[in-house]
Amino acid sequence: MTGTNQRIDSRRLWDTLMAMAEIGATPKGGVKRLTLTEVDRAGRDQFSQWCQAVGLTVRVDSMGNMFARRPGRDPSRKPVLFGSHLDSQPTGGKFDGALGVIAGLEVMRTLHDLNIETEAPLELINWTDEEGSRFGHSLMGSGVWSGVYEQEATYDLRDLEGVSVLEALEGIGYRGEHPARPFEADSYFELHIEQGPILEREGKRIGIVTGGQAQVWYDAVLTGQDAHAGTTPPSTRRDALVGAARIVTLVDEMMRARGEDGRGTVGRLQVFPNSCNVVPGEVRFSVEFRHPSGEEIEALAAGFPARAQEMAREVGLSLELRELFRIPAQPFDPECVALVRDAAARLGLPAREIISGAGHDAVYVARRIPTAMIFTPCKDGLSHNEAESILPEEAADGCQVLFEAVLARANRPG
Structure with a gap:
């Protein structure tokens, strides 16, 4: 049931992307939808309404991950x-993440419009806290679902205001009753x-993603001694910010x-104490490497740890x-990658x-089920x-391309 004669509605896709971008819109044209905030709740509620309007059944798991089933x-x-x-x-763009969710919704809407019934069921997912910008753990929802993170420990993570993940989930009403763990999926x-x-530099319209690169992340705390900026000579200073600056240079x-x-x-x-006339006694910072x-x-x-x-x-x-x-480093499934490659060629x-x-969430999901990703260009990267x-x-x-690949997979011989 795949083919280029079955087309998604590009205008509807764009209009829906722009409608989602109004939720948490910033004055500079971006969005601020920090995870598990009231703004995030508004985006989730709108997504759920759109899904239900085309007959999808929406369920929410204990990490707030949303699954819309056809x-x-x-x-x-x-x-x-x-x-x-x-x-x-906090100062995000309109398309990071949202493109994949709203494009998935457009796939479901197109199937509904064309009265296409796939052989296998389909489920569209909105994963919780991919960004990690509030609680410090990226890929949180997919990480718990895939078994990389332990749920109770994740519930205990806190933001800078001291609010825990569990409190935030319950505060916006998105701690679901379904367990956040892998289920049988194709x-x-x-x-x-x-x-x-x-992609933009090479004039390519589609990236056929073959896998994700390896990463290691750290939390660092440097402790020295607060001291008066005007009376403390160099010989007695224990300036935590100077040490942090040297380690930042080491990372680079x-x-x-x-x-x-x-x-x-x-x-x-x-x-800390972040005062203009106090030698900093403590600095907390993040470090990440990827390759x-x-x-x-x-x-x-x-x-790195020994040198730091x-x-x-x-x-x-x-x-x-x-x-x-x-x-x-996480390779993606060759058969799923081939479906993306074939769709782009077709x-x-x-x-x-x-x-x-x-x-991306796909990196953790790939540990459990066959996975592939599709990239589009973005201006200036x-x-x-x-x-x-x-x-x-x-x-x-x-x-x-997503439409073609999903249909090809869902309709493959059983």
């Missing part, structure tokens, strides 16, 4: 899953903007030593460095194979920014 002709078949996330960064597909410059140096494939970032930094090679990540994980500790000691500081998680869309530089932008035709191309 039955298939054969109820004994495992469902084909697809989706992404609706939460955003496969998973996720459409996402590339969040990088490669270790990244650049690995060429264009290297990634190393300190994205969050808190200085397509699992061996390179293992080398970074083996070398040495730098801290040199300036009289103590360093508490806690590894949050280490994600191995539609005549210029495409290339690509490794995902960003973490810019993401996690209010100026994030894609063209309507790029969104439509990605959605059409």
Whole structure:
């Protein structure tokens, strides 16, 4: 039942993307839908209403992950899953995550309009807290679902205001009754903007994602001594911010030593007591490394902590460095990837194979079921920014490839 004569409604797709972007809209044209906030609740409620309007049955699990189900002709078949996330960064763009969810909705709407019944059931997913910007753990909902994270420990994570994940889930009414754990499913597909410059630079309309790169993340706390900025000489200073600056430079140096494939970032930094005339006595910050090679990540994980500790000691500081998680390089399923490749070719869309530089829910889901991803270009490769932008035709191309791949998988011989 696949083919280029069955087309998604590109105008409806774009209009729905823009309607979702109004929820949490920022003055600079982006969105702020932090996970498990009232704004997130509003986005979830709207998504649920749209799903129910085309006859989908929506259920919510204990992590707030939302599943919108469309039955298939054969109820004994495992469902084909697809989706992404609706939460955003504090200064996020309209398309990061939302494209995959809203395009999935458009797939369901098109099937409804064309009265197409697939052999296998379909389920569209909105995963909870992919971004990790509020509670410090990205891929939280899919991580618990896939068994990477333990639910009770995740419930105990707190934001900067001291609110726990459990309190936030219950506060917006999205702690569901269904357990957040893997269930029998056929496969998973996720459409996402590339969040990088490669597709645009090469004039490709579709990225055929073959896997996700390896990562290691840390939380760091440097402790020195608060002191008067005007009376404390260099010889007696234990300036935590100076130590943090040196470690930030180390992260950058270790990244650049690995060429264009290297990634190393300190994205969050808190200085205490944060007063203009006090030598900082404590600094808390994040560290993350990413690389397509699992061996390179293992080398970074083996070398970075010791070098960081040495730098801290040199300036009289103590360093508490806690590894949050280490994600191995994750290849995607060759058969599912082939369906994406075939769909792009059938539609005549210029495409290339690509490794995902960003973490996505698909990376954790791939540990449980066959998985593939589809990338669309984004202007200048810019993401996690209010100026994030894609063209309507790029969104439509990605959605059409998703439609073709999902139908091909759902209708394959049993």
